[in-house]
Amino acid sequence: MVACANPATGASFCLDVGMARTRLYRGGRLEAEDFPLDDISEHLKDPGTVIWLDLTDPDRADYDRVQEEFGLHRLAIEDASSPRERPKLSHYAKHVFFNAYAIDFDAAAGDLDVHEVSAFATERALITAHAADFDIDAVVERWDATAELAGHGVAYLAHGLLDVVVDGQFDAVQELDEALEALEDRLFDESPQAIRQVQQRSFRLRKSLGRMRKVVLPMRELVNGLTRAREHLVDDVMLPYYHDLYDHVLRVTEFTESLRDFTATILESNLAVQGNRQNSIMKKVTSWAAIIAVPTAVTGYYGQNLPFPGYEKHYGFLTSAVLIVLLSVGLYVTFKRKDWL
Numbered sequence: 490m491v492a493c494a495n496p497a498t499g500a501s502f503c504l505d506v507g508m509a510r511t512r513l514y515r516g517g518r519l520e521a522e523d524f525p526l527d528d529i530s531e532h533l534k535d536p537g538t539v540i541w542l543d544l545t546d547p548d549r550a551d552y553d554r555v556q557e558e559f560g561l562h563r564l565a566i567e568d569a570s571s572p573r574e575r576p577k578l579s580h581y582a583k584h585v586f587f588n589a590y591a592i593d594f595d596a597a598a599g600d601l602d603v604h605e606v607s608a609f610a611t612e613r614a615l616i617t618a619h620a621a622d623f624d625i626d627a628v629v630e631r632w633d634a635t636a637e638l639a640g641h642g643v644a645y646l647a648h649g650l651l652d653v654v655v656d657g658q659f660d661a662v663q664e665l666d667e668a669l670e671a672l673e674d675r676l677f678d679e680s681p682q683a684i685r686q687v688q689q690r691s692f693r694l695r696k697s698l699g700r701m702r703k704v705v706l707p708m709r710e711l712v713n714g715l716t717r718a719r720e721h722l723v724d725d726v727m728l729p730y731y732h733d734l735y736d737h738v739l740r741v742t743e744f745t746e747s748l749r750d751f752t753a754t755i756l757e758s759n760l761a762v763q764g765n766r767q768n769s770i771m772k773k774v775t776s777w778a779a780i781i782a783v784p785t786a787v788t789g790y791y792g793q794n795l796p797f798p799g800y801e802k803h804y805g806f807l808t809s810a811v812l813i814v815l816l817s818v819g820l821y822v823t824f825k826r827k828d829w830l
Contacts, residue, residue: 508544508545508546508547508551509526509542509543509544509545510522510523510541510542510543510545510625511523511524511526511529511540511541511542511543512540512541513532513538513539513540513541514538514539514540514541514639514642515535515537515538515539516537516640517639517640517641518639519636519639526542529542529558530558533613533614536613538613539613539614539615539642539643539646540613540614540615541614541615541616541617541646542555542614542615542616542617543616543617543618543619543625544616544617544618544619545619545620545621545625546620546621547570547618549570552566552569552570552618553566555609555616559584559609559611559614559616560583560584560611561581561583561584561586561609561616562581562582562583562584562586564579564581565579565581565584565586565609568586568588568607569586569588569607569609569618572605573605574588574605574607575588575703575707576588576589576590576704576707576708576711577707577710577711578710578711578714578715578718580714580718583611583612584609584610584611584612585609585610585715585718585722586607586608586609586610587607587608587610587647587711587715588605588606588607588608589605589606589608589650589651589654589704589708589711590603590604590605590606590654590704591603591604591606591623591624591653591654591657591658592604592657592658592661592701592704592705593657593661594660594661594664594665594668594697596664596667596668598693599668599690599693599694599697600693600697601661601665601697601700601701602622603700603704604619604620604622604623604624605619605620605623606618606619606623606650606654607619608647608650610643610646610647610722611643612643612722613642613643614643615643615646615647615650617650624653627653628649628650628653631649631652631653632645632646632649635649638726638727638730641724641726641727643722644722644723644724644727644731645727647715647722648727648730648731648734651711651712651715651734652734652737654708655708655712655734655737655738655741656737658701658704658705658708658741659737659740659741659744661701662701662705662741662744662745662748663744665694665697665698665701665748666744666748666751668690668694669694669748669751669752669755672687672690672691672694672755673755675687676755691752691755691756694752695752695756698745698748698749698752701745702745702746702749705741705742705745706742706745708738708741708742709735709738709739709742712731712734712735712738713735715731716728716731716732716735772824776820776821776824779820779824780817780820780821780824783813783816783817783820784813784816784817
């Protein structure tokens with residue numbers, strides 16, 4: 490089903506209702522939800538209302554219609570419709586645009602899943618756009634849990650959205666840290682299968698950390714920019730909440746940077762362990778070669794065509810056998826004490 494309207498601007502506002510969600514706040518209270526999209530223009534005529542419009546998997550035509558309805562800047566529309574745009578905050582004449590990424594970490598596979606979400610914040614409306622893999626229900630639940638702040642309009646809505654994103658990033662960083670610690674515990678496992686798994690998983694976790702840094706580090710500028718925006722979206726009451734959000738962003742950033750050093754340490758330790766393991770193997774090979782050389786030397790000596798003690802005598806054979814055993818055992822004990830075997 491497609492809803493269309495003819496706003497006062499004369500623009501035709503049509504969207505796929507099944508892919509859109511709406512909310513209406515008036516006077517700090519939630520008054521309507523999932524109302525027809527053709528009612529948005531009428532609601533915006535009331536200066537006491539705040540609108541939330543959510544678009545799931547919007548196409549270019551949807552962006553064009555939203556641009557006409559809310560007067561969004563063309564460059565902001567291009568950023569929102571472009572896949573894999575970096576996290577950013579952009580200021581325009583009538584609104585701000587920001588782009589962020591929610592992340593999930595798959596501990597079993599060691600892979601990172603990123604979910605892009607874009608938002609346009611006007612004076613009385615927040616328009617969010619994202620793919621179907623982004624959990625917008627978690628954002629709605631966060632808004633409902635902090636309904637006492639709904640009177641602060643768009644700042645309240647934007648804070649709930651970013652708070653969910655940052656909390657998810659912190660959870661992912663913690664899970665990645667636990668995965669790295671578990672990997673560190675396996676460094677000294679000498680089974681061939683464990684050695685291969687450690688090598689493969691270490692590089693996979695390093696790749697996931699690199700992707701995480703790309704979406705986490707720019708969040709500092711995004712949140713800090715919102716609190717200092719010339720549009721004054723954040724009032725004095727919401728300002729402490731944004732400062733707390735910024736503190737969480739710093740924690741995630743610092744945690745991510747520490748994991749970068751941790752990952753480098755694990756890779757260096759893995760190389761050092763492999764070097765030590767190779768040295769140990771070389772010592773063992775050298776030790777066994779020395780042990781094998783003893784009977785070779787004794788039998789070679791007794792194999793000379795010259796008279797020697799026990800020549801052509803039975804006790805001569807016994808003497809050579811005893812020498813082989815005693816010298817070989819002596820070398821084995823010596824190498825074992827030196828931890829060469």
